[in-house]
Amino acid sequence: MNIALFALGGTISVSGRAKGERLTGAEITAAVPGLDELGVSLDVQDVHAVPSGSLTFTQVLDVVDAASRAVAAGAAGVVVTQGTDTLEETAFLVDLVWPHEAPFVLTGAMRQPGMAGADGPANVLAAARVAASPAARGLGALVAFNDEVHAARRVRKSHSMSTATFTSPNAGPAGHVIEGEVRILAAPQRRATVLSAAGFTGFDRARLDAARVALHCVTLDDDGAQLDGLAERYRGLVVAGFGVGHVPAPLAPVLGALAEHIPVVLTSRTGSGPVLRHTYSAPGSEADLQRRGLINGGLLDPYKARVLLRLLLAEGAGREETAAAFAEHGYR
Template sequence: MTVALFTLGGTIAMAGARADGSGGTVVTRLTGADLTAAVPGLDVPLDVHDTQAVPSANLTFRHLLDLVDAASRAVRAGARGVVVTQGTDTLEESAYLIDLVWPHPEPLVVTGAMRNPTLASPDGPGNLLAAARVAAADQARDLGALVVLNDEIHAARRVRKTHATSTAAFTSPDTGPLGHVIEGEVRVLNRPPRRPALAVPTGPPARVALHTVTLDDDGSTLAALADTHQGLVVAGFGVGHVPSDLAPVLGTLATRIPVVLTSRTGAGSVLTHTYGAIGSETDLRRRGLINGGLLDPYKARVLLRLLLAGGEADKTDIAEAFAQHA
């Protein structure tokens, strides 16, 4: 049985200089056939599908949901698993969106590269090889969407890009990797519970803002947000704190649109009832903010957009969805 490979561009597929001879930047896209030809010891049959050739910064929900549809068709046609290659800039968000709606036991593995093929030690071939082996492995079934780079296997809902250039940029700060690829063997060391897949929305995309709280932040830029957006994610200090002047602004917004509270720290959970001052997590919860739990702000925004686009407007139901998926 083969593994379906879908290519979306990104650093892993970039090579060559500009056609005008100016040089200095990589712009030419490598095809899936080019990528697989560069992988020594590739021992997994791949069925290649070249799709949207866009930088990951230009990917949209629609791109990714269309990809999920195509990947689902490949699985129903007999693919053992799926690999998706894309740029790393938005990889943590796109992998999480895919994970939320991926209904199959077959693994869908997202990978990319931090060093492009023109450099002395590109990591793309090794990452593609490891991803293909994970996608074909029985051990990876029923784990949803996975992220595989640097021979590490990460759950899509926990992984983050934590460095701008390092080949070890992708980590899971709260849990560590699920496993590793060791001498070509897939080793899954822990298996988190699988969440039920959410329905793929058919409605228009929802507009969800993300506000990172900063020192002396009074929220003056947020006052009219409910007139233009359907939801808001707040990246608060520490365990979910904001300046006291910002708290009533967020509380007023929470009466009109769902407002989800997360932490800007990059690891750890928002608390619920430890601190009680104005602007604390207890105060914000009392004002109607939804607890984002362990989800980082970027993933919380993905989940809230998906729920709103699917027609979910009841704040109690949204809070329950966050409790389940965070």
Template sequence: MSIALYTLGGTIAMAGTGAQGVVSRLSGADLTAAVPGLAEIPLDVRDVEAVPSAALSYRQILDLVDAAGAAVAAGATGAVVTQGTDTLEETAFLADLVWPHPAPLVLTGAMRNPTLAGPDGPANLLAAARVAAAPAARDLGVLVALNDEVHAARFVRKTHSTSTATFASPNAGPLGHVIEGEVRLLTRPSRHSPLPPVDADRLAATRVALHTVTLDDDPALLDRLAAGLDGLVVAGFGVGHVPPPFAPVLGALAERIPVVLTSRTGAGSVLRHTYGAVGSETDLARRGLIWGGLLDPYKAKVLLRMLLAGGAERAAVAETFARRG
């Protein structure tokens, strides 16, 4: 059985150095030819339009998920996607929300391009292919494989701008490792049911924003931001706190659109009922904000947009976040 390999752009596929920096793209054939040991894994290489990961859209990722799903339905053991790492934590989570197959879909990339000493792309691609081919990786949804670690899409974060060890799962740790070519999984979290398909036009028209609260922030910015929105994610301080003047503004917004409360810290959960001051998590819950749980602001934004594009009402949104957060 083969592994379907879909190659996008990103650092892993950059080769030539020009006046504007590294820009040239390696094809899938170029990528695989440069990886010792990869020949032992049958690959069906499918080059996709090369774009920096910052330029990717929800629609492109959902189309890629459909293509990978068709490949595994036709007999592929699993699928691998190579892309830039800038948005990989979000694209992986988006794919995981809709991936229905037992076969693994594994995303990977690189932090050092091939023009640098010690590029990590070849090792990451080999690890991802081995994970996609591993029977132990089935029924785990979408995975991320970099630095010989295996992460669940719903937990993984990019935590450093340049380090090859940038991808981590602060709340859960990696699911496993690739050791001497063997995929060793240490834990198996339960999977959530996939979300139903969303209409492409409705998805494109669904507007969800993210506001990160900062010291001495101006609540008037929220009114300007919220004009024309279908939903809002707020990244609050610590366990889910905002400056007191924000509380009535967020409460008024929550009467109009779903507003999800998350933490800007990068790890840990928003609390429910520990603190009671104005602007605390308890106060904001009373005002109608939706609990984001362990979901970081970026993943919460992806989930909220998908739910709203699928026609979910506020109660359904809150129930979904309660289960997945």
């Protein structure tokens, strides 16, 4: 069995040698005890050796393209090592476009290789196990970290330093690696990819670069002044509202006016739980904002909502297609 492993940058690759020097994928895998005992061969490739905070949509999609070619050539699964800062976003981006049954598993590390208790080797070993496991087939993109398996749609980075930083607040882990075996206990329901759902055939990179989406986090006494002229600079907006999807009353008409020109998606800034649809009706409530044209983001957090909206805009989706996509990926 062959597994394709693509090494990006991030903490897992910090060498501790010369400043800026990074470990190669071969060096990362060579430091993993037991990896050579899994009965799989690793095809290791080094790509985009940058911190995850500097990754772009295009670079991530380039990795997806390379991984897709590897699967077409016979790879049973894919592992990607990268930094953790944007891992929850890159995992969801991959999940939205990955059409294969083969698992696509992302992992990384919170502690550098030279630190006591470095977690990178254990995470790579777990990711390789998941990528090779029949139990993980058909589940799309997954995150393997701290011997837990998380669905890309639900996973969040919840702590700036903890090795148990990745959690899935709304559902819990999809599974665990127990005594070397992958146990999927709560398999995520697979959604259609953005490409197949909307009938798209591929991403035009120039259109993707042009599909800029802003993210506005609502705060106490927020009057929306920061949003002046936004529709002239961005193609879409994600709003991280209070609680179940509320904003200050004076902000509601500002968002409604924007929704007349660009898609505006309503999410919650809380980190878990849904945006409601019809429980509250006061000015600035979720029902009021939807009447003004905002699209309900459901259970998607603001960061994932931004990823989905940008892909949809890059492919020319209209408002009805966009709302349907958020209903599919956010609630169902």
